[in-house]
Amino acid sequence: MIQLDHVTVRFRIPHERIPTFQEYAIRWLKRRSIQYADFNALNNISFSVEQGETVGIIGPNGAGKSTLLKVIARVIRPTQGRVRLWGRVAPLLELGAGFDYEMTGRENVFLNGAVLGFSRKDMARRLDRIVEFSGIGEFIDAPVRTYSSGMVARLGFAVATDVRPEVLIIDEVLAVGDADFQQKSAARIRKFRETGSTILVVSHSPTSIKALCNRALWLEHGVIRQFGPVDVVVDQYVSG
Amino acid sequence: MTVYDSAQRPPPFVDEFVQLLRYRDLILLMAGNILKNRYKRSLLGVFWMLLNPLLQTIVLAVAFGAMFKSALPDYPVYLLSGLLAWSFITQTTQYAMAVMAGGGGLLKRIYIPRATYVIAVVGNGLVNFLVSILPLAAIVLVFDHPVQASWLFLPVSIVILTIFTLGFALLLSTASVFFTDSIDIYQILVQAFFFLTPIMYPPSALSAELSQLMTLNPFFGLIELFRIPIYANAVPDAGLIASAAALALGTLLAGWTVFTNRADQLAYRL
Numbered sequence: 001m002i003q004l005d006h007v008t009v010r011f012r013i014p015h016e017r018i019p020t021f022q023e024y025a026i027r028w029l030k031r032r033s034i035q036y037a038d039f040n041a042l043n044n045i046s047f048s049v050e051q052g053e054t055v056g057i058i059g060p061n062g063a064g065k066s067t068l069l070k071v072i073a074r075v076i077r078p079t080q081g082r083v084r085l086w087g088r089v090a091p092l093l094e095l096g097a098g099f100d101y102e103m104t105g106r107e108n109v110f111l112n113g114a115v116l117g118f119s120r121k122d123m124a125r126r127l128d129r130i131v132e133f134s135g136i137g138e139f140i141d142a143p144v145r146t147y148s149s150g151m152v153a154r155l156g157f158a159v160a161t162d163v164r165p166e167v168l169i170i171d172e173v174l175a176v177g178d179a180d181f182q183q184k185s186a187a188r189i190r191k192f193r194e195t196g197s198t199i200l201v202v203s204h205s206p207t208s209i210k211a212l213c214n215r216a217l218w219l220e221h222g223v224i225r226q227f228g229p230v231d232v233v234v235d236q237y238v239s240g
Numbered sequence: 241m242t243v244y245d246s247a248q249r250p251p252p253f254v255d256e257f258v259q260l261l262r263y264r265d266l267i268l269l270m271a272g273n274i275l276k277n278r279y280k281r282s283l284l285g286v287f288w289m290l291l292n293p294l295l296q297t298i299v300l301a302v303a304f305g306a307m308f309k310s311a312l313p314d315y316p317v318y319l320l321s322g323l324l325a326w327s328f329i330t331q332t333t334q335y336a337m338a339v340m341a342g343g344g345g346l347l348k349r350i351y352i353p354r355a356t357y358v359i360a361v362v363g364n365g366l367v368n369f370l371v372s373i374l375p376l377a378a379i380v381l382v383f384d385h386p387v388q389a390s391w392l393f394l395p396v397s398i399v400i401l402t403i404f405t406l407g408f409a410l411l412l413s414t415a416s417v418f419f420t421d422s423i424d425i426y427q428i429l430v431q432a433f434f435f436l437t438p439i440m441y442p443p444s445a446l447s448a449e450l451s452q453l454m455t456l457n458p459f460f461g462l463i464e465l466f467r468i469p470i471y472a473n474a475v476p477d478a479g480l481i482a483s484a485a486a487l488a489l490g491t492l493l494a495g496w497t498v499f500t501n502r503a504d505q506l507a508y509r510l
Contacts, residue, residue, distance in 0.1 A: 011508060020421040074244060074351045076507045082247040089244075097349045102277050111273070114266035115352055 002072060002167065002198060003048040007081035009041045009067050009222075041067040043222040044081070049215075051086075051166070054199040056209035056230060058237050059219035065202045068219065069093060069169050072200065087166020087198070090116070094171070095156030101145040105136055105155055108144050112159045126162050134158035135181065150177040157185055164192055170201045206234045252500040259353040266352060270360035275367060289368060293320060293327075294375045304440055311442045314383045318471050320376050322439040324369060325397075325466040329405050329459065330430045332365030336409035337416035337423050340506075347507055354503035358413050362406045369398070380470070390469040393476070397466045400481075404462060404488035410495030414502050417509050433459055458487055 041064045049055050057065050070076050071083055073091040098115035099108045109130055113123035131140050134155045136147075144152060154177045161168075168189070177185070189212070193199055203209050209216060209230065216233035218225040226233050249255050260267065279286050297320045305315045312318045336358045346352055373394075380387060415422040437459045438446065446454065454460050461484045468476045476484075 021419045021425065022421060024419070070507075071246075074246070075348065077504045078246055082245065084246070085244045086242075088242060091350055094349050098346055100273050100277070102280060103273060107273075111266075111269050114263065114269050115346060115350060117263060118265075120265045120269075 001049065001051045001086045002200070003082075003084045004072075005046050005082045005084075007042055007045045007071060007078045007083060009064075009071055009076060010079040011039045011041055013037045013039050040222050042071065042078075045222075045224060046081075047217065047224065047227055049198055049200070051198055052193075052196045053215060054193055054201070054213045056213035056216040056234070057200060057202045057219060058204075058206070058209060058216055058234065059225070063219040064222040065219055066093075066171060067222075069171055069200065069202060072167075073169050085167060088163075089167045089169060090160050090163075090165035092157065092160055092168065092170045095160070096144075096152040097156070099144050099152065099156065102143055104143055105134075105140040105147070106131075108155065109140075109159055112156065116160060130155075130158045130162050133162070133184070150181075153177055154181055161185075161188055161192075164195060165197060168192055168197050168199045170199065170203075172203055206238050210234055252503060253497060256353055256355055256496075256500040256503060260355060260359065263353050263356060267356055267360050267363065270356065271363035271367070274360065274364040289371050290375050293324060293372045294379070296320075296323060297375075297379065300440060308441060308445075311444060314385045314471075316379050317376075317383055317385045318442075318467070319440060320379055321467040321470045322463050324372050324376060325401060325463045326434065326437070326439050326459065327372075328365055328369040328401060329408070329462065330434075331368075332362055332405050333409045333412050334423075334427065334430065335365070336361040336413045337426065340413035341416040341420060341423055354506055355410065355499060358409050358499070359406070362402065362409055365405065366398075366402055369401075376470070385471075386473055388473040390473050390475050393469045394466070396481070397469065397476075400465060400484050400488045401462055403492050404458075404484075407488065407490075407492030407495035410499040411491070414495075414499050417506055418502075433457070437463065439463060461487065 045068070057068060059065055067076070069091075070093070071078055072085065073089055073093065074083075075091075075093075096108075096112070098112045100111055103111065106127070109127055110120060110123050113126075114120070131137075134140075134151075134157070136151060136155055139147065139151065144155075147155075157177075170189070189199070193212075199212070201209065201212060213230045215228065216230040216237075217227045218233050218237050226236065250258065275286075279288060297316050300319055300323075301316045304319075308315055308318075339357050339361055347354060347357075379385075412422070412426060437457055438454070443451065443454065443460075461480055464480060465476050465484045468474055468480075
């Protein structure tokens, strides 16, 4: 279950970039105050998602979709408001985000597992199963820099989804790897849904949102335009 | 079932520590990977860790050895013991700044404890430091410099140096995220302090006024703490130990407080 109460995420954007002491000091000496523009990527958002629900998040670019996922995955903390979440989260935000490309696939399974908060012992036990699901085969002992991007994503997906999470957060990664693997990964996500995982998906594809989700959340300019049954919300979003 | 509540959590000062304990395997892996990556594609591999300090000592000893011949017998022993402590502190902190300013890798993409990188970098620096004691021992043997029980004090020196370096790295890496040019400023300061601190030359080479000022140079005491047991074959006096330990603990406390309180802003800034 996920609950957001009046969540605001505010980025502070200086009108002019002041990344150095030098410029900061010059401005301070000239007694010129620094002008900031506050930009609310999320503006007072409240909603809750029950255990086992699958929610699609839609909206134009810059609506705050990725920020919403990040604030739920605790990558960023809300500026205001409260995010609550029960259960373990598996973030599929960027597959292979924790990979070290100089290391072998096998070493990266441990590294990526540790990034997701699993112990070394835990990963050793699950290694074979992960390698098998990823379909990487003998390349598991080759450096990841020799992998194709599809292989990287497959391995990342296999690590992140090896244990059923209570909450799964997906950012446009449904199309991973080749047709075979896409089916395999979609089947795994469906299985999670059937066994009670809560799933949040950001996607620009109305078809995949409709196929996977039972509710949809339409974001625009950091506020919720609509939140309701997937067919209703997606149809309204598409039509205008 | 684990619950995450953004509004209710222990103070960052405590929370970060708890999270780091949970992610300890990640820290170990990262520290190991820094080491592996650094030497993976080189011919001599890890031997560079041993060769580097030796070559550095030879160059400096040839250049300056004659100058301090009378004041500092077994000059290479004096030089390398000071140099190792100095390099440990400065290279580790510079590396930590570069890693954090360089985007902190994962910090804006996935949740990991914010201090993971800094601690992994310091851990890696410590391993380098420990390994480089081997070439130091080799030089001690070559020059037939006496070895006494005072070497047994070195673990204490190393712990104090590591505590200081960790705290300093936390402070500096926070600064590097908020002000990019703090990296350049620090680099210049490191160069300046390399000459302002008696590493290549004996403290006695300084004028009386400068010697007075040296009590304000935080690096001096730390380097002495490591060098005295090796070069002078003595346990540093209690005043030096106490002030170095107080400096180290104070720096760690300050670094940890500043870092953990700013940690939430890191993902916004990176």
